[in-house]
Amino acid sequence: MFMIESVDEIRNFYQLTSAAQSSYPxxxxxxxxxxxxxxxxLILxxxxxxxxxxxxxxxxxxKANRAIVIA
Structure with a gap:
């Protein structure tokens, strides 16, 4: 398996076909x-x-208002 490690490899990656891209991890x-x-x-x-x-x-x-009314 190959890994993308340099800018040149990224440029070459985008020139590959979609089938070749999908197999390129x-x-x-x-x-x-x-x-x-x-x-x-974090949003939650x-x-x-x-x-x-x-x-x-x-x-x-x-609750404070209720306590005043009850007392």
Whole structure:
């Protein structure tokens, strides 16, 4: 198996047919998959944090108001 290691090999890779390209392994494909999975997880955590920052103060206010009304 060959790995793309230099700029000249990259230029030659794009001159290959699609069948030859599909059998030519790229080292970075696994790295990009891992990065995209990490980014998805980071986006989910960011959304959860934003929801917590926006929602929790209102929940705390509602509970405080309820405690004042009950007392």
């Amino acid at each position: 790229l080292q970075q494909s696994r790295i990009f998959d891992l990065r995209s999975k990490q980014m998805e997880l 955590f960011t959304i959860a944090l934003l929801i917590a920052i926006l929602v929790l103060p209102f929940v705390a206010l509602a």
